[in-house]
Amino acid sequence: MPRRWAAWRLWGRMLSGARLPALVGGGEKVGWRVGNPPQVGNLPHNMTRTVSIVGVGLIGGSFALALRKAGFSGRIIGVSSPQTVRAALEMGVIDDAQPLEPAAAVSDLIYLAQPIERIIQTLGVLDAHVRPGTLITDAGSTKRAIVDKAMHCVRRGRFVGGHPMAGKESRGVQEAEADLFRDRPYVLTGRDPELEEWIERIGARLVFLNAAEHDRLVALTSHVPQLISTALANLIGHEANAQKVAGPAAIDLTRLAASPYEIWRDIFATNAEAIDVALAGFIKKMEEIRSALASPRMEREFEVAREGAQALRSPGRLRKGDYE
Numbered sequence: 001m002p003r004r005w006a007a008w009r010l011w012g013r014m015l016s017g018a019r020l021p022a023l024v025g026g027g028e029k030v031g032w033r034v035g036n037p038p039q040v041g042n043l044p045h046n047m048t049r050t051v052s053i054v055g056v057g058l059i060g061g062s063f064a065l066a067l068r069k070a071g072f073s074g075r076i077i078g079v080s081s082p083q084t085v086r087a088a089l090e091m092g093v094i095d096d097a098q099p100l101e102p103a104a105a106v107s108d109l110i111y112l113a114q115p116i117e118r119i120i121q122t123l124g125v126l127d128a129h130v131r132p133g134t135l136i137t138d139a140g141s142t143k144r145a146i147v148d149k150a151m152h153c154v155r156r157g158r159f160v161g162g163h164p165m166a167g168k169e170s171r172g173v174q175e176a177e178a179d180l181f182r183d184r185p186y187v188l189t190g191r192d193p194e195l196e197e198w199i200e201r202i203g204a205r206l207v208f209l210n211a212a213e214h215d216r217l218v219a220l221t222s223h224v225p226q227l228i229s230t231a232l233a234n235l236i237g238h239e240a241n242a243q244k245v246a247g248p249a250a251i252d253l254t255r256l257a258a259s260p261y262e263i264w265r266d267i268f269a270t271n272a273e274a275i276d277v278a279l280a281g282f283i284k285k286m287e288e289i290r291s292a293l294a295s296p297r298m299e300r301e302f303e304v305a306r307e308g309a310q311a312l313r314s315p316g317r318l319r320k321g322d323y324e
Contacts, residue, residue: 048135048194049074052107054100054122056080056088058168059139060113061176064093066202069178077103080173088173104129109195110157112138116146116266123149123159130157135195137162141218143189143211145270161189161211163218164204169258179203187214219274223267224282226256227275233257 051067053060056078064076078085078094085097104110104126112119119140126136134157140146143161150159166184168175182203188196189211199206209217233254236242242250268275292298 048108052103055114061173062180065178070201147211219278229256
C-alpha cells in the first residue's frame with residue numbers, strides 16, 4: 001500500500017466517531033474588523049508552490065482544476081474523505097491526499113471549500129499547524145461568521161475571506177470543471193495581491209466587499225431566490241393538475257428547488273438576519289403587486305422589473321449559455 005494511503009487510512013480511522021479538537025482561544029486577534037478588511041503589503045506574486053484544498057468537492061475540485069488550467073505547476077494536496085480524495089486522484093484533480101495537519105504544515109495557500117460550519121471548525125484548529133504567513137482563504141457562501149472566526153483564531157497565517165458566485169445543483173468532485181469560475185463574480189473580503197492574481201487568472205471577476213455587505217447582498221440575490229423557488233415548487237407540487245400544464249416558466253423558476261437542503265442548512269443558520277430582512281422586502285413587494293393587479297400601477301411594476309432584469313443581463317455580466 002502506498003505510504004500516503006496508509007497514513008490517510010490511519011487518519012480516517014482516528015477521525016471516525018471523533019470530533020474536532022476544542023477551538024483555539026486566547027492570544028491576539030487578527031488586526032482587522034468585519035467591514036474593515038486588511039491591507040496587505042506588496043508581496044511577491046507567484047510564490048505559491050503548494051496548495052491544499054480542504055473539501056475536494058464541486059468548488060474545491062473546480063478551483064484545483066482552474067489553477068492547473070491557469071498555469072499553476074506546483075503541488076495540489078487534497079484534504080477530504082478517503083472516498084472523495086480517491087476519486088480526485090483518479091481524475092487528476094489533486095496530486096496527493098493528506099490529513100489536515102500535515103497538509104497545512106507544508107502549504108503556501110490553503111483553500112477551505114467545506115460547508116460553512118466545517119470551515120468555522122477548521123479555522124479554530126488550523127492556525128497552530130501553518131507556517132507564518134501562510135495564505136488561508138475560503139469559499140463559504142456566507143462571510144460574517146467565517147470572518148469573525150478567522151479574526152479570533154488566525155494569527156500565524158493571513159486570512160482573506162472569499163466566495164465564488166458559481167455552482168451547480170449537483171455536488172461532488174465528479175462535477176468539478178476548470179471553467180466553473182470563468183466570467184463569474186468572485187467576492188473577496190480583503191486584499192492580497194497573490195490571491196487576486198490567481199482569481200483573475202482563473203477567469204473570475206473580482207469584487208471586494210466587507211463581510212456584512214456581502215451577506216446582505218447575497219441574501220437578496222441568492223438566498224431569497226432559493227426560498228422563492230422552494231416555495232413555488234411546493235405550491236405546484238400540491239396542485240394535482242399543475243404539472244400537466246406547467247411550461248418553461250415553471251421549470252425555470254423551480255430549478256433551484258432541486259438543491260439539497262444540506263447545502264442550505266448552514267447558510268440559513270449563519271445569515272438568518274439578513275435573509276429575514278430580504279425576505280420581508282420581497283413579501284412587501286409581492287403585496288404591492290397583489291394590490292396593483294387591476295390597477296394602472298401594474299404597468300409601472302413591469303417597467304421597473306424589466307429595467308432590473310436587463311441590468312442583470314448587461315453585456316459582460318453573464319457568460320455564454322446562461323440564458324439560452
